[in-house]
Amino acid sequence: MTEDVRAGAHEGGLRRADLRRGWGRFVDVLIQLVRWFGLVCAALLAIHVILTIGSANPDNGITQFVTSVADPLALGFQDLFTPEDPQLAVLLNYGIAAIFWLFITSIATKILAAVR
Template sequence: MAEDVGSGMHRGGVRRADVRRAWHRTLGVLITVVRWFGTVCAGLLAVHVVLTVGGANPDNGITQFVASWAERLALGFQDLFTPADPQVAVVVNYGVASLFWLLITSIATKILAALGGHPR
């Protein structure tokens, strides 16, 4: 079946406008997922800083859970700076890692939005 130029139909009766809408909807969902993922990663790193500086019990399950995820999400930043005070090291290194996640998330969502002409 040939393309119907007047109606904007593709083969199988799918309209270009419908495809475009589906693409924008999918892109919007992907942008939201990326934004939430980056925010959760940055949040876990920030919670790790608060628990460490606040003197949370290292044997507590919540503290262990957050610390194990923070270690994974720090992406090599956990020992970037080596100040004498270990608490300052956690604040600086995990704080930088948290900012990194926010920056990367922002860049990724802008790139995704630009791919589809999305207004975000």
């Protein structure tokens, strides 16, 4: 009976270690997903700024796609500043939104790393 108790304790210890490893891997993958998501959001906003400042053809499919994706990603920053120059407005507002995404995902990854 003593051997059964030791074997059970050993298996329980292994299970806990396996769970910890599994949880750590899960959180690591989640951290990477959050980083990539924030980077993609910021990149799309930056591309929108570049296309706007570069006077890209608004009828082009790529420009339309980036604009349609960038608007919801701006999270209310679209009209934060209202200078007379519309290109400056896009640079300021969508640029700040891109920085915001990088900042928020940085904080989120630090919180996730602490939970690990």
